[in-house]
Amino acid sequence: MQKKFKKQILNRISYLSGHLKGVKKMVQNEEYCIDIIKQNKAVIAALKKINDLVLENHLNTCVTEAIRGESLKERKKKISELLEIFKNSNK
Amino acid sequence: MQKKFKKQILNRISYLSGHLKGVKKMVQNEEYCIDIIKQNKAVIAALKKINDLVLENHLNTCVTEAIRGESLKERKKKISELLEIFKNSNK
Amino acid sequence: MQKKFKKQILNRISYLSGHLKGVKKMVQNEEYCIDIIKQNKAVIAALKKINDLVLENHLNTCVTEAIRGESLKERKKKISELLEIFKNSNK
Amino acid sequence: MQKKFKKQILNRISYLSGHLKGVKKMVQNEEYCIDIIKQNKAVIAALKKINDLVLENHLNTCVTEAIRGESLKERKKKISELLEIFKNSNK
Numbered sequence: 001m002q003k004k005f006k007k008q009i010l011n012r013i014s015y016l017s018g019h020l021k022g023v024k025k026m027v028q029n030e031e032y033c034i035d036i037i038k039q040n041k042a043v044i045a046a047l048k049k050i051n052d053l054v055l056e057n058h059l060n061t062c063v064t065e066a067i068r069g070e071s072l073k074e075r076k077k078k079i080s081e082l083l084e085i086f087k088n089s090n091k
Numbered sequence: 092m093q094k095k096f097k098k099q100i101l102n103r104i105s106y107l108s109g110h111l112k113g114v115k116k117m118v119q120n121e122e123y124c125i126d127i128i129k130q131n132k133a134v135i136a137a138l139k140k141i142n143d144l145v146l147e148n149h150l151n152t153c154v155t156e157a158i159r160g161e162s163l164k165e166r167k168k169k170i171s172e173l174l175e176i177f178k179n180s181n182k
Numbered sequence: 183m184q185k186k187f188k189k190q191i192l193n194r195i196s197y198l199s200g201h202l203k204g205v206k207k208m209v210q211n212e213e214y215c216i217d218i219i220k221q222n223k224a225v226i227a228a229l230k231k232i233n234d235l236v237l238e239n240h241l242n243t244c245v246t247e248a249i250r251g252e253s254l255k256e257r258k259k260k261i262s263e264l265l266e267i268f269k270n271s272n273k
Numbered sequence: 274m275q276k277k278f279k280k281q282i283l284n285r286i287s288y289l290s291g292h293l294k295g296v297k298k299m300v301q302n303e304e305y306c307i308d309i310i311k312q313n314k315a316v317i318a319a320l321k322k323i324n325d326l327v328l329e330n331h332l333n334t335c336v337t338e339a340i341r342g343e344s345l346k347e348r349k350k351k352i353s354e355l356l357e358i359f360k361n362s363n364k
Binding site: 183188191192195196198199202203205206209210212214215216218219220222223225226229230232233236237239240243244263267 | 274279282283286287289290293294296297300301303305306307309310311313314316317320321323324327328330331334335354358
């Protein structure tokens with residue numbers, strides 16, 4: 001994993017753990033449901049942003065290497081993994 | 092918040108915090124990007140499930156009360172909040 | 183269906199049919215894939231906007247009537263339908 | 274565009290146009306809102322499936338060529354387009 005991505009991703013996950021604790025506290029205090037839903041949505045958006053970064057790293061490293069490499073099998077594997085990820089987020 | 096929902100939601104959030112720690116460890120160990128993305132997607136799916144529960148509680152309590160109540164203003168507010176939540180998830 | 187919603191929704195669907203024809207032509211002309219994907223995404227966004235309008239109409243009419251009505255069964259049905267719609271878009 | 278993809282995609286778009294006409298008729302007849310929303314969601318799912326196919330074709334052709342090619346600039350462009358598409362669907 002490229003260093004700059006690793007650092008960014010780990011920072012974001014740490015921040016997120018704190019955010020999630022905040023949501024837990026909101027539920028314990030029985031705060032307004034709509035506010036809880038909005039906070040959860042913010043956590044979801046942050047996780048998606050993290051996945052964007054992981055994917056960017058992946059495209060720059062493994063995918064580029066595999067597609068430039070000589071193994072047709074490896075190339076196909078990388079492409080089918082990308083399609084699977086895309087289909088999943090494409091829901 | 093209805094008791095049964097509160098308990099379920101808190102259990103799920105606790106479980107999720109552990110899951111997120113697992114993702115962090117995967118990043119620290121520089122595991123395969125596609126596997127990290129899939130784990131993040133599992134966390135996202137779990138957060139959405141939590142939001143389904145919060146919404147179910149909300150519809151059963153606050154929304155029902157407001158719509159059955161006499162204040163037209165309060166009724167409109169509840170409906171516009173629901174629309175906002177729906178639009179956001181409808182992306 | 184409230185008149186203002188019906189008119190808006192029908193206008194949007196008519197516009198969308200034209201948009202979809204445009205996408206078809208792009209595919210026939212083998213235009214750049216990324217451009218085709220972006221146009222499809224625009225059509226998807228427009229359909230979601232239509233669903234927002236249909237839902238707004240639904241909340242203002244059927245849901246409000248059912249929740250204000252005397253039938254607990256009808257009320258529960260409306261709420262469970264809303265949850266199903268929300269879960270589906272919440273993917 | 275690879276022939277097999279082109280044919281599949283065009284067939285799916287034609288079918289979709291008919292589906293959309295059906296939704297229009299449902300609105301004209303003021304059918305039940307939840308049923309209209311569900312039909313629209315089916316159209317959205319079909320459009321996403323089309324985008325999966327367009328992307329699969331794109332990865333197999335343009336992306337593979339660019340990444341195997343000598344132009345670093347072209348390679349970066351393809352990767353950044355993929356990221357943009359992914360972020361958009363990742364909402």
